[in-house]
Amino acid sequence: MMETHQVVDTGYYADSVEWCPHTGYHDVLLCGTYQLEESPKEKQNTEETRTKPQTRHGDVQVYKVSQDNGSYSLTKTAVHEMPGVLDIKWSPDLVNGSPVFGLVNSVGVAELYLVTNSEETDVGSTEVKVTKLTEVSVGEEVLGLSLDWSNRVSKSNTPMLTTSSSDGCVQVHQLTSGELTPVSSWKAHDYEAWITAFNYWDTNVVYTGGDDCRLKGWDIRQKTSSPIFSSKRHEMGVCSIQSCPIRDHLLCTGSYDEHLLVWDSRQMKHPLADTQIGGGVWRVKWHPGHAQLLLTATMYNGYHVVDTEHISDGKMDVLHHYDRDVSLGYGADWCHSNAYNNLVATCSFYNHSIQLWNFTIKNQDIR
Numbered sequence: 546m547m548e549t550h551q552v553v554d555t556g557y558y559a560d561s562v563e564w565c566p567h568t569g570y571h572d573v574l575l576c577g578t579y580q581l582e583e584s585p586k587e588k589q590n591t592e593e594t595r596t597k598p599q600t601r602h603g604d605v606q607v608y609k610v611s612q613d614n615g616s617y618s619l620t621k622t623a624v625h626e627m628p629g630v631l632d633i634k635w636s637p638d639l640v641n642g643s644p645v646f647g648l649v650n651s652v653g654v655a656e657l658y659l660v661t662n663s664e665e666t667d668v669g670s671t672e673v674k675v676t677k678l679t680e681v682s683v684g685e686e687v688l689g690l691s692l693d694w695s696n697r698v699s700k701s702n703t704p705m706l707t708t709s710s711s712d713g714c715v716q717v718h719q720l721t722s723g724e725l726t727p728v729s730s731w732k733a734h735d736y737e738a739w740i741t742a743f744n745y746w747d748t749n750v751v752y753t754g755g756d757d758c759r760l761k762g763w764d765i766r767q768k769t770s771s772p773i774f775s776s777k778r779h780e781m782g783v784c785s786i787q788s789c790p791i792r793d794h795l796l797c798t799g800s801y802d803e804h805l806l807v808w809d810s811r812q813m814k815h816p817l818a819d820t821q822i823g824g825g826v827w828r829v830k831w832h833p834g835h836a837q838l839l840l841t842a843t844m845y846n847g848y849h850v851v852d853t854e855h856i857s858d859g860k861m862d863v864l865h866h867y868d869r870d871v872s873l874g875y876g877a878d879w880c881h882s883n884a885y886n887n888l889v890a891t892c893s894f895y896n897h898s899i900q901l902w903n904f905t906i907k908n909q910d911i912r
Contacts, residue, residue: 571882577630601629601651649689754783799826
């Protein structure tokens with residue numbers, strides 16, 4: 546059973562939602578937005594309009610969730626205006642004792658922000674303070690498309706950050722003394738590098754997916770002139786990848802081809818499972834507490850909770866399908882608090898909204 550608790554209008558188009566994974570901040574949700582500034586109709590066909598760089602506005606919106614008699618609601622606590630935001634990820638480990646999140650934006654910059662409880666308000670206030678920590682360019686005249694942290698399994702105060710960009714390039718930086726220092730950068734794909742992600746169990750390995758329909762793996766200790774594998778199993782652009790943080794060797798990928806694949810990272814020739822869930826699989830998120838549950842944002846077909854463990858004939862079961870008022874589903878994430886019953890936030894792009902919902906796990910779903 547699924548229940549919708551709230552739908553929030555984000556103003557700008559919403560493309561990313563991320564719950565804070567840290568104790569004391571589990572009620573904090575970030576939403577990233579992105580909106581192209583449209584030219585006036587009378588100027589659309591002029592030479593000036595055709596040659597003028599497009600402006601992409603956006604913001605990071607900070608919310609806190611509250612619970613009352615089993616019902617959940619979000620309260621917006623802050624909005625930080627900036628160029629269009631295309632991806633957000635929290636550092637899975639605290640950095641110098643505080644939560645930190647990173648983002649990539651439409652002007653080709655990766656930015657890190659520090660989050661603390663506001664000192665100006667009383668205990669129980671919904672206020673949190675967001676302070677910019679550092680930034681680094683990921684390329685000239687490119688869009689930053691995705692990012693991931695290395696410290697999900699191996700905790701570190703000096704984690705690495707991988708980013709990808711619209712020119713097909715991938716970058717790795719290390720956070721040291723509050724600054725991002727370059728580790729490696731290379732041309733990974735012929736077209737947009739839609740996604741990049743670490744192998745959380747071996748952070749020398751970075752996975753990438755591109756609009757060239759390739760899923761690739763790279764060892765950053767070696768020369769990145771050639772990948773350690775290159776898969777053509779997906780038939781369209783590869784736009785989502787995540788290593789399982791609970792169980793070693795599990796990897797999931799999604800594509801515009803509408804297929805969700807789960808792999809054993811030790812053998813990347815054939816996936817363990819391949820299920821068509823429709824709509825283009827833009828984001829995939831393993832459940833923070835159950836290795837078999839996977840959440841997807843499937844662009845034109847809502848959001849899915851998938852059982853990745855009980856595979857029959859190479860297919861996975863879809864346990865729940867949420868499709869209320871979805872117009873290009875780009876973002877989805879699990880709330881990390883055990884106090885909230887399988888609470889999920891998702892975001893829909895064209896109707897600029899966050900959906901707050903939860904579902905009931907049946908006994909047979911978790912075995």
